Amino acid sequence: MKKKILENLVIILLVLYIVVPISMPIIFSFSKFWQGILPQGFTLEWYAQIIKRQKNYSALMVSLFVATSATLISLTISLPAAYVVNRLKGRFGEALKNFINILPMIFPPVIVGSALILAFSKPPLAFNGSLFMVIVAHTLLGFPYMFRNTLASFRTIDEITLSEAAQSLGASLVERFRYVIIPNVIHGITVGALLVFAISIGEFEVTSMVAGFTGQTLPLQLFQQIRNDMRVASAISAFLIYISLLSFIGITYITSKTRKD
Amino acid sequence: MKNIRRDFLLILPFFVFLGFFEIYPILNLFVKSFFSDKGSFTLQYYRNIFLLDQYRLAIRNSLLFSTSASLFGGILGTFVGYFISHLKRSTKNFLLSLYSLPLTLSGLVVAFAFIVLLGRNGVLNQIIRLLFHLPKDYYIDIYSWPGIVFVYGFFQIPLMTLTMAAVFENLDKSIVEASKNLGATTFQTWRYVIIPSLAPGFVSGLSIQFAGMLGAFGTVLALVGGEKNLLSIQIYFQTSESTYNLPQSAALSVALILIISVVLSILNLVERKLKPGG
Numbered sequence: 001m002k003k004k005i006l007e008n009l010v011i012i013l014l015v016l017y018i019v020v021p022i023s024m025p026i027i028f029s030f031s032k033f034w035q036g037i038l039p040q041g042f043t044l045e046w047y048a049q050i051i052k053r054q055k056n057y058s059a060l061m062v063s064l065f066v067a068t069s070a071t072l073i074s075l076t077i078s079l080p081a082a083y084v085v086n087r088l089k090g091r092f093g094e095a096l097k098n099f100i101n102i103l104p105m106i107f108p109p110v111i112v113g114s115a116l117i118l119a120f121s122k123p124p125l126a127f128n129g130s131l132f133m134v135i136v137a138h139t140l141l142g143f144p145y146m147f148r149n150t151l152a153s154f155r156t157i158d159e160i161t162l163s164e165a166a167q168s169l170g171a172s173l174v175e176r177f178r179y180v181i182i183p184n185v186i187h188g189i190t191v192g193a194l195l196v197f198a199i200s201i202g203e204f205e206v207t208s209m210v211a212g213f214t215g216q217t218l219p220l221q222l223f224q225q226i227r228n229d230m231r232v233a234s235a236i237s238a239f240l241i242y243i244s245l246l247s248f249i250g251i252t253y254i255t256s257k258t259r260k261d
Numbered sequence: 262m263k264n265i266r267r268d269f270l271l272i273l274p275f276f277v278f279l280g281f282f283e284i285y286p287i288l289n290l291f292v293k294s295f296f297s298d299k300g301s302f303t304l305q306y307y308r309n310i311f312l313l314d315q316y317r318l319a320i321r322n323s324l325l326f327s328t329s330a331s332l333f334g335g336i337l338g339t340f341v342g343y344f345i346s347h348l349k350r351s352t353k354n355f356l357l358s359l360y361s362l363p364l365t366l367s368g369l370v371v372a373f374a375f376i377v378l379l380g381r382n383g384v385l386n387q388i389i390r391l392l393f394h395l396p397k398d399y400y401i402d403i404y405s406w407p408g409i410v411f412v413y414g415f416f417q418i419p420l421m422t423l424t425m426a427a428v429f430e431n432l433d434k435s436i437v438e439a440s441k442n443l444g445a446t447t448f449q450t451w452r453y454v455i456i457p458s459l460a461p462g463f464v465s466g467l468s469i470q471f472a473g474m475l476g477a478f479g480t481v482l483a484l485v486g487g488e489k490n491l492l493s494i495q496i497y498f499q500t501s502e503s504t505y506n507l508p509q510s511a512a513l514s515v516a517l518i519l520i521i522s523v524v525l526s527i528l529n530l531v532e533r534k535l536k537p538g539g
Contacts, residue, residue: 108476
C-alpha cells in the first residue's frame with residue numbers, strides 16, 4: 001500500500017517536471033500581467049500582436065513556408081532513398097543507415113551553420129542570407145528523422161513481394177509508388193513529416209547564422225522579444241509549444257494505431 | 262534484374278543534396294581553415310586555438326559543461342527509465358510519450374519557460390522566498406553554470422529516459438531469475454547481472470548526450486547572451502556577429518568536429534568492450 005502511494009507520487013512528480021515548465025509561457029500568454037506569484041487578468045492581446053505587428057506576422061508566414069518546404073524536400077529525397085536502402089542487401093545498406101544516424105551527431109547545427117556560411121557566401125554560390133539557405137539548413141537537420149521513420153516502415157512490410165505483384169500486373173514505377181508503396185509506408189512518412197515540421201518551426205541556432213533579412217523566422221523574433229517584450233515573447237513561445245504538442249499528439253496517435261494493427 | 266538496378270538510381274537525389282549541401286561545405290571548411298583571408302597558406306588559426314586564452318577556455322568549458330550535463334541527464338534519465346519500465350502499460354506509454362515532447366521543443370522556448378519559472382523574479386523563486394522568509398535578493402540562479410546544466414536537463418533527462426526505458430524493456434528477465442535461483446543477493450544480482458547487461462546501452466545513451474551537448478548553444482545564448490564562453494558560442498560569434506572571422510570559425514569548427522569524433526570513438530570502444538563477448 002505504502003509502495004503504491006510512493007509510486008503514484010513519483011509519477012506525479014515526473015509529469016510535473018515536463019508540464020510545469022511548458023505551461024509557463026502558455027499561462028503568461030493569456031495574462032494581462034504577471035509580476036507576483038499569480039498572473040493577473042485574462043487577455044488575447046499578445047496573440048493579436050503576432051498578427052498585428054508586421055514583423056511578427058511576416059515571421060510567422062516565413063516560418064510556416066520554411067517548415068513546409070523543408071518537410072517536402074526531406075520527403076522527396078528520403079522516400080526514394082529509404083526504398084533503395086531497404087532493397088540493398090549486405091553491408092552497404094547497413095553502413096549507409098548508420099552513417100545517416102550518426103550524421104546529426106558529428107555535424108551539429110552550429111557546424112552545419114558555419115559550413116554553409118563558408119561554402120555559399122561568394123558568387124556564383126551566394127545563397128547565404130536567402131530564404132533558400134534557411135530551407136536547406138532545416139532540411140539538413142530534419143531529413144534523418146524522415147529517413148529513419150520511412151525506412152522503419154519499409155522494414156515492417158514486404159515491399160519486394162508487393163512490388164513484384166504490382167509489376168506483374170503491369171504497374172510502372174510511378175504507379176507502384178502511387179498505389180502500392182506510399183499507402184503502405186504512410187505511417188512512417190507522417191511521423192517523419194510531423195517531426196521535421198516541428199523541428200523546423202522551432203529551429204533557432206542554424207537559422208540565426210544563415211538567415212538574412214528575408215529569412216526572419218518566428219524563433220528569431222522570439223530571441224529579440226525575450227529581451228524587449230516578455231508578453232509578446234510569451235505568445236510566440238506558446239504558439240511554438242502548440243505546434244510541438246500537435247505534432248506529438250499526432251505521432252502518439254499514429255504509433256498507437258499501428259501497434260494495434 | 263535490370264529493372265531493380267535502374268531503381269537504385271532513385272537514391273541519386275539524396276546523394277546529390279547531401280553531397281552539395283553537407284559533404285562539400287564540410288570539406289570546404291577543412292580547406293578554408295588553412296588559408297588566410299588573402300589566400301595564403303597558414304596554420305595561424307590552429308595556433309590561435311592552442312595559444313589564445315579565449316579559445317583554450319572555450320574548449321575547457323565545453324568539455325566540462327558537456328560532461329556534467331550528460332552525466333546529470335544520463336544518471337537521472339536512467340533512474341526515470343528504470344522506474345517507467347516497471348509501470349503498467351498504459352501509464353508507461355503515457356509517460357514515454359510525454360517525455361518525447363522536449364525532443365522537438367525549441368531551445369528558446371525552454372529558455373523562456375525557465376526564465377518565467379526560475380529567473381531572478383521567477384514564480385518559483387518568489388514562492389521559495391515567501392515560504393522560507395528569505396531576503397529579496399535571494400534566488401536560485403539559472404544563469405550560473407550549474408543552473409544552465411539544470412535547464413539543459415529538461416532536454417537531456419527525457420532523451421536518456423527514452424533510451425534507457427527501451428534498454429530495461431529488453432533486459433532478459435530470465436537471467437535475473439536465474440541469478441536469484443542460484444542464491445544471489447539483490448546486491449549481487451545488480452552488481453554481476455543487471456548492471457553489466459545495461460552498461461552498453463547506458464554508454465551509447467551517454468554518447469548521444471555528450472555529442473549533443475558539445476554542439477548546443479541556443480538555450481545558453483537566450484539565457485546569458487555571450488557571457489558564457491563555449492566552443493559552440495565562439496563559432497557562432499566568429500560567423501555571425503561583428504567579430505566576424507571566417508577562417509578562424511572554420512578552424513574552430515574543425516576542432517569541434519574532431520573533439521566530437523574522438524569522444525564518440527572512445528565511448529564506442531567502451532561500449533564494445535562492455536558488450537558480452539567484447
